[in-house]
Amino acid sequence: MSLVIVILISPLLLLGLLWFWKELTMGMVLSQTTTMADKNVLITGGTAGIGFETALEIARRGASLIITGRNVTKGQEASKKIIRMSDNPKVVFKQLDLTSQADVIR
């Protein structure tokens, strides 16, 4: 009898633990809606990959955002996409090559 109860409860317990792990590692942080409307944020490499996704989430929270990268066409397209997807017009692209001392000083 007790073995039957253990067999029935174990999958539910496992599913509960998996759900909690998902919430802990993904859901709780990503579902925050803390406003960033009073923040100015600069994301280097914000035109692709991890930087783009970070920039998009920050734009969704209302911050004034500058994204940078070397490729102007890619950067302008990324900034337009972020504005469209976040409905936040306060997003600009600035060209910046972090391997160039002159660019960093500028």
Ligand SMILES: NC(=O)c1ccc[n+]([C@@H]2O[C@H](COP(=O)([O-])OP(=O)(O)OC[C@H]3O[C@@H](n4cnc5c(N)ncnc54)[C@H](OP(=O)(O)O)[C@@H]3O)[C@@H](O)[C@H]2O)c1
């Ligand atoms: N630790 C980890 O587990 C882990 C996992 C994934 C990624 N990473 C690291 O995280 C970083 C981003 O990865 P990702 O996959 O998101 O890369 P990605 O998609 O290639 O994006 C790179 C971004 O950086 C810009 N960039 C590249 N070189 C630059 C330079 N010299 N000056 C200014 N901007 C530059 C790119 O734009 P332009 O090409 O227009 O310059 C682009 O916006 C990489 O360094 C990667 O190695 C770490």
